[in-house]
Amino acid sequence: MAPRKRSVVWSFFRAVDEKKVTCLLCLETVLHCGHTTNMLRHLRSKHLNEYSSAAASKDRRSVAADDNSQPMMINSEDYCDDAFDVMGACEGEVRVLERERELTEALRRAQQQEARALEQQRELLETLRRANTREASAEKVALETLRRSQEQEARSLQREREDLQRERVELQMEKERMQREREELECLRRESGLERSPVQTVDRTTGLFQGDVVQEQEVTMREEVLG
Secondary structure, eight states, rough: OOOOOOGGGGGGGGESSHHHHHETOOHHHHHOOTSHHHHHHHHHHOOHHHHHHHHHHHOOOOOHHHTOOOOOOHHHHHHHHHHHHHHHHHHHHHHHHHHHHHHHHHHHHHHHHHHHHHHHHHHHHHHHHHHHHHHHHHHHHHHHHHHHHHHHHHHHHHHHHHHHHHHHHHHHHHHHHHHHHHHHHHHHHHHHHOOOOOOOOTTTTTEEEEEEEEHHHHHHHHHHHHH
């Protein structure tokens, strides 16, 4: 029967008793329990470089055994090492999956928060639109009221201007009538050669009867007032 192969992990440990070993790198005591699982776990967690070199040495030893074409002997310690490696890989996959699940959950929460923020923004825009609509409607009503008021004022001014124009025309006609009457009286005076009645005195500056002068002044004053 071939001698039992000693695991490469023993190059980093020294046996204290049947159940305990001491790490030669950090002098920490590790439970042995008849297999190297705890020893490999200690190397991988505390001395990763040494663990990698031990794994490489184990691979080289396996290749040398294949080259010698010797029958494969199942070593319980190597089997435990391989099982521990598989278990470690599974644990790594579990941690990766757990991290992926956490990231997915965080992404889902972020998307929910973003959706709530978008909903709040939409509600704010809708409120702003309604406020703008109300303001625009009120402004439209105010402008329409102002327009009607201006139209009424314009019509009132137009009527007043027409009244003033009509009164001016009437005054002009009155002035022309008085001028014709004065001319007719002057013609009659020259034709008859008669003097004026003492009651009707003649104004020396205008050559008109006193009553005609007063009427002429009134007409002139009214024209000045009407512009």
